[in-house]
Every structure is written in C-alpha cells, then in structure tokens.
Amino acid sequence: MRLTRRQLVIGTPALLGACAMSVDSGDDTATPSLPSPAPERAPEPAEWTPPGTEDEAAFAWGLQSGDATAGAVLLSVRSTHTELTIVVVEASGDGWVELTRQQVTRSDEAVQLEVTGLQPDTAYRWVVLGPDDTRSRIGRFRSALGPDGWRVIEIGATCCLGGNEPWPSLSLAALADLDLFILAGDTVYADNAVALEEYRGYWRAALSTEGLRALTARTSIIGSWDDHEVGNNWTAETLAPGQFDAALLAYRESLPQRAGPTGGIWRTLSWGAVADVYVLDCRGERAAPDQYISAEQLTWIKEQVSASTARFKIIVTSVPISDYFDMLGTAQIDDRWQGYPAQRDDLLTALGSVPGVLWLGGDFHMGAVASLDPPGSGGPAEGQWEVLVGPAGSTLNVLAELYEDTTGQFPVLFAAWNVTRLRLDPGTGEVRVTFVGDDGAPIDQILLML
Ligand SMILES: [Fe+2]
Known part of the structure; x- marks a missing residue:
C-alpha cells in the first residue's frame, strides 16, 4: 500500500x-456575500441503553436502515425468531424518548418497515427485541435535513x-x-x-x-x-x-x-x-x-x-x-x-x-x-x-x-x-x-x- x-x-x-x-442563513438580510463555514452538526446524546441482552446468534445478520428522509426511514432485520418487537427512540435534549414500538411477525427472509413521523436532522437509535429479554445490537441512524x-x-x-x-x-x-x-x-x-x-x-x-x-x-x-x-x-x-x-x-x-x-x-x-x-x-x-x-x-x-x-x-x-x-x-x-x-x-x-x-x-x-x-x-x-x-x-x-x-x-x-x-x-x-x-x-x- x-x-x-x-x-x-x-x-x-x-x-x-x-x-x-x-447561502440560506435563515435571515434574508444576513445573506453573506462571501463564503462562510456552515454550522457543524449538534452532538448526539450519550448512548441509549435498552433493556435485555444482545443475542448475536439470533440477530447474526445485523440491522439495516436505508434511504432516510427528513421524516421517515426504512428499517430491515433478519432473525431466527419469528415474533419481534422493533423499538425506535428519538434524541430529545440530553436523552432519548420512545418514538415507536411495533410488534412484527417475520414471515419471510427479512422484516422491513418504514418508520414515519421523524423530526428532520435528528439522531435515532433502534433495537429489535426477541423473546426472553433478548435483543439485537443497537442501531443508529439520522433523519435527513429538512x-x-x-x-x-x-x-x-x-x-x-x-x-x-x-x-x-x-x-x-x-x-x-x-x-x-x-x-x-x-x-x-x-x-x-x-x-x-x-x-x-x-x-x-x-x-x-x-x-x-x-x-x-x-x-x-x-x-x-x-x-x-x-x-x-x-x-x-x-x-x-x-x-x-x-x-x-x-x-x-x-x-x-x-x-x-x-x-x-x-x-x-x-x-x-x-x-x-x-x-x-x-x-x-x-x-x-x-x-x-x-x-x-x-x-x-x-x-x-x-x-x-x-x-x-x-x-x-x-x-x-x-x-x-x-x-x-x-x-x-x-x-x-x-x-x-x-x-x-x-x-x-x-x-x-x-x-x-x-x-x-x-x-x-x-x-x-x-x-x-x-x-x-x-x-x-x-x-x-x-x-x-x-x-x-x-x-x-x-x-x-x-x-x-x-x-x-x-x-x-x-x-x-x-x-x-x-x-x-x-x-x-x-x-x-x-x-x-x-x-x-x-x-x-x-x-x-x-
Ligand atoms: Fe467490483
């Protein structure tokens, strides 16, 4: 190399x-005539800790999120389990608030769902719960900017x-x-x-x-x-x-x-x-x-x-x-x-x-x-x-x-x-x-x- x-x-x-x-500064009178750096992303809250124990074998294929927009995201998960609960939490202040909790039945290769109602430019965490207090690893994604x-x-x-x-x-x-x-x-x-x-x-x-x-x-x-x-x-x-x-x-x-x-x-x-x-x-x-x-x-x-x-x-x-x-x-x-x-x-x-x-x-x-x-x-x-x-x-x-x-x-x-x-x-x-x-x-x- x-x-x-x-x-x-x-x-x-x-x-x-x-x-x-x-440049859109949010204030027409302040539109700069010279380039000025855009703001950096605000920090995300400290990591969210869901209950349960990660079961690597049951969720061996990880979590996937895709094509995030300002208001929605597509989630996908494979598991050896059939009955699953998908939990998504949203960054709020210094912590996380639950956005949605959905019970889903896996009937095919993967469970996929679209989560809507997101806030633009916001951090999310998600996890998939299996039986007996087991869960996937923790997922992260961000909604797109508005x-x-x-x-x-x-x-x-x-x-x-x-x-x-x-x-x-x-x-x-x-x-x-x-x-x-x-x-x-x-x-x-x-x-x-x-x-x-x-x-x-x-x-x-x-x-x-x-x-x-x-x-x-x-x-x-x-x-x-x-x-x-x-x-x-x-x-x-x-x-x-x-x-x-x-x-x-x-x-x-x-x-x-x-x-x-x-x-x-x-x-x-x-x-x-x-x-x-x-x-x-x-x-x-x-x-x-x-x-x-x-x-x-x-x-x-x-x-x-x-x-x-x-x-x-x-x-x-x-x-x-x-x-x-x-x-x-x-x-x-x-x-x-x-x-x-x-x-x-x-x-x-x-x-x-x-x-x-x-x-x-x-x-x-x-x-x-x-x-x-x-x-x-x-x-x-x-x-x-x-x-x-x-x-x-x-x-x-x-x-x-x-x-x-x-x-x-x-x-x-x-x-x-x-x-x-x-x-x-x-x-x-x-x-x-x-x-x-x-x-x-x-x-x-x-x-x-x-
Ligand atoms: Fe290639």
Missing part, C-alpha cells in the same frame, strides 16, 4: 463566489466487497457516526447465484460479516448496485427466467430502499439545502448497442440535477464517468460510460456546467479523484470531479500504481482497500475527501472547492 498524505485545494474561485450567494437544513454533513462511501473480509475499513467507518453511507455497488459477488435462495445466501454472508454488520447498525445506507449483485457482466441474454427479479428482491431486502419514479433503483434522496443524492442504475437498463441507461433515466437525471437548488448534487454512478482513455484505451470500455459516448456526451453537455456537482463512481477497484475530462481537453465536463470509491475488499487494480498521469487528471490515484469519507461544507463549498485504509490511517486526501 502506498501511503501518502497530501492536501490539495482544487477549484474555481469564481464559481465558489457565485455559489456563496445561494428543506432548509444547512450544516456540514459527513458521508461515507465504498463499493466492491469481493474479499478481504471482515472489511476493516467498514468497521472503522462505523465509528465515525456518519450522516449517511453510500454503497456504490458490488456489495456482494453473487456470480454463481440463479435462484432467490442462492442470492439470499450471498447477502446473509455479507450482512453477517463484521464490517458490514457494524456499519449498517451505525448509519443509514443509500445503496446502488453494479453487475455482481446479479451476475458478472450480466446482460438480459445471459440471465435465466426469473433471475433478475430474484436478484433484485434479495438486494432490496438486504439494503432497504425506496423505489424510484418508475419503480427502479434510480432515485433521489434529499439532504436539505445541502445535498441532493442521485442514485443511477448503470446496470439494470442497458440495451445493446448504445443504451447505458434508459431514456427515462437519462431525462430524469438531466432535469433533476439542473433544477436542484441544493448546494451539492452528488451523483452515484456505479461505473466511472470520467475519461479513462489515456489509462485504459478501449479496454473494457463497455464497463464505463465511455463505452456509450452518445449518452455520456448528452449527459455531460447538460450537466457539465451545473455548479456543485460531484460524481461518485465505483467498480474499478482503485481509489481516485479525477477530472471528468482531462485538463485542456475541451471536454464538456473538464471542471467537474469524480471521486472513485472503494474497493473495500475486491482485488486491487494495480493500474492505479502503474499509470503515469501526465495531464494532472488524477490528483489522487492509488490501489488500497478503503472507505472514502466526504465532509461537505455548503457554506464554503468545500468537500474534503479522505480515503481511509484498513488501518484507519488516511491513504490520501484532497480538498475540492465546488
């Missing part, structure tokens, strides 16, 4: 000044968990009490699965592995998928009847999530005035020879991001959108946006000049920060950045170490297992990106000005 510590500031001062005008919510937010992200169990970087990320965590695809490598029970087997193994178990208990997840949740480089022609639906069900019952506008994976999660998070589905809607995402998805992402009033627009793309031609030529070009140049050009022409856009890509088994188009290339998105997250466990891509970056397109480029942490300050437009390795030390970091 190459260990370097740098701190770079990259951005466009003119853009930064323009964006500062959109429409005017304005503070620094901290996000974690990674992808590609194909080895290196128990994923130490995930356990470390769990300790950071993040606002949310993005799993950008290839969370499982279910390449030999066809039937639902086979897919579920892969997910049970992943969810019960300590890194993921610790992480999903400690923050809500926004999940996307790449190919391995269904099958390696799958296409519609390579799947058996029913296989796609089995893979999709197993995925959704493991990483609870909302259906997008057409029922698919692509969707938006809002974190107030600070960030809109857009999850693309770069695998499920491909159609040869030139469709990477459906026309509906392409129109949606262009319109939504262009119209967003959030300070940051985070676009999760499981496969990179940056121009990797100098590094990779045309090798495996189908596995990145460049293999679909018409749609890539269309998308970047529409979004290339939208301020505050940050792309989060995965799949390449290397960490990177990349200018979407090489500096000086004249490409439509020369001024935008993609943070390539992961891998947390898959085979490391040695190209990251071998490649000589002569254009300055990749201010960060390395091959090591990691979780990416992003600290977004909507007041200054700063995004501090830190890649944290399995030993907890920063592998690299950079300060982007968006």
Whole structure:
C-alpha cells in the first residue's frame, strides 16, 4: 500500500463566489456575500441503553436502515425468531424518548418497515427485541435535513466487497457516526447465484460479516448496485427466467430502499439545502448497442440535477464517468460510460456546467479523484470531479500504481482497500475527501472547492 498524505485545494474561485450567494442563513438580510463555514452538526446524546441482552446468534445478520428522509426511514432485520418487537427512540435534549414500538411477525427472509413521523436532522437509535429479554445490537441512524437544513454533513462511501473480509475499513467507518453511507455497488459477488435462495445466501454472508454488520447498525445506507449483485457482466441474454427479479428482491431486502419514479433503483434522496443524492442504475437498463441507461433515466437525471437548488448534487454512478482513455484505451470500455459516448456526451453537455456537482463512481477497484475530462481537453465536463470509491475488499487494480498521469487528471490515484469519507461544507463549498485504509490511517486526501 502506498501511503501518502497530501492536501490539495482544487477549484474555481469564481464559481465558489457565485455559489456563496445561494447561502440560506435563515435571515434574508444576513445573506453573506462571501463564503462562510456552515454550522457543524449538534452532538448526539450519550448512548441509549435498552433493556435485555444482545443475542448475536439470533440477530447474526445485523440491522439495516436505508434511504432516510427528513421524516421517515426504512428499517430491515433478519432473525431466527419469528415474533419481534422493533423499538425506535428519538434524541430529545440530553436523552432519548420512545418514538415507536411495533410488534412484527417475520414471515419471510427479512422484516422491513418504514418508520414515519421523524423530526428532520435528528439522531435515532433502534433495537429489535426477541423473546426472553433478548435483543439485537443497537442501531443508529439520522433523519435527513429538512428543506432548509444547512450544516456540514459527513458521508461515507465504498463499493466492491469481493474479499478481504471482515472489511476493516467498514468497521472503522462505523465509528465515525456518519450522516449517511453510500454503497456504490458490488456489495456482494453473487456470480454463481440463479435462484432467490442462492442470492439470499450471498447477502446473509455479507450482512453477517463484521464490517458490514457494524456499519449498517451505525448509519443509514443509500445503496446502488453494479453487475455482481446479479451476475458478472450480466446482460438480459445471459440471465435465466426469473433471475433478475430474484436478484433484485434479495438486494432490496438486504439494503432497504425506496423505489424510484418508475419503480427502479434510480432515485433521489434529499439532504436539505445541502445535498441532493442521485442514485443511477448503470446496470439494470442497458440495451445493446448504445443504451447505458434508459431514456427515462437519462431525462430524469438531466432535469433533476439542473433544477436542484441544493448546494451539492452528488451523483452515484456505479461505473466511472470520467475519461479513462489515456489509462485504459478501449479496454473494457463497455464497463464505463465511455463505452456509450452518445449518452455520456448528452449527459455531460447538460450537466457539465451545473455548479456543485460531484460524481461518485465505483467498480474499478482503485481509489481516485479525477477530472471528468482531462485538463485542456475541451471536454464538456473538464471542471467537474469524480471521486472513485472503494474497493473495500475486491482485488486491487494495480493500474492505479502503474499509470503515469501526465495531464494532472488524477490528483489522487492509488490501489488500497478503503472507505472514502466526504465532509461537505455548503457554506464554503468545500468537500474534503479522505480515503481511509484498513488501518484507519488516511491513504490520501484532497480538498475540492465546488
Ligand atoms: Fe467490483
């Protein structure tokens, strides 16, 4: 592992000044003309201690929360027990008050429910009670910011968990009490699965592995998928009847999530005035020879991001959108946006000049920060950045170490297992990106000005 510590500031001062005008201080007369840091998150109360004893065996697959909004969250739990009670408590002053207590009967792989009535930007804890005073471990999540919510937010992200169990970087990320965590695809490598029970087997193994178990208990997840949740480089022609639906069900019952506008994976999660998070589905809607995402998805992402009033627009793309031609030529070009140049050009022409856009890509088994188009290339998105997250466990891509970056397109480029942490300050437009390795030390970091 190459260990370097740098701190770079990259951005466009003119853009930064323009964006500062959109600061919502809650008082129109006080709108600053210069960037000023947004407030930090208020501390959470001391830990909540529920009654009962943790039964690790009965709740071996942990707790999952997903797609938190300002008023609701999706919870998911597996257990050997059938009759369960889910308790959610809400931060109030220095302590916790019970928000809801629901008895549920597990009739399938997982119990999932949506808890509503949350307060925006608030801390929650939850636990699942079994019989005889037993319980799960304690879960934590935060509700999203309300429409005017304005503070620094901290996000974690990674992808590609194909080895290196128990994923130490995930356990470390769990300790950071993040606002949310993005799993950008290839969370499982279910390449030999066809039937639902086979897919579920892969997910049970992943969810019960300590890194993921610790992480999903400690923050809500926004999940996307790449190919391995269904099958390696799958296409519609390579799947058996029913296989796609089995893979999709197993995925959704493991990483609870909302259906997008057409029922698919692509969707938006809002974190107030600070960030809109857009999850693309770069695998499920491909159609040869030139469709990477459906026309509906392409129109949606262009319109939504262009119209967003959030300070940051985070676009999760499981496969990179940056121009990797100098590094990779045309090798495996189908596995990145460049293999679909018409749609890539269309998308970047529409979004290339939208301020505050940050792309989060995965799949390449290397960490990177990349200018979407090489500096000086004249490409439509020369001024935008993609943070390539992961891998947390898959085979490391040695190209990251071998490649000589002569254009300055990749201010960060390395091959090591990691979780990416992003600290977004909507007041200054700063995004501090830190890649944290399995030993907890920063592998690299950079300060982007968006
Ligand atoms: Fe992968």
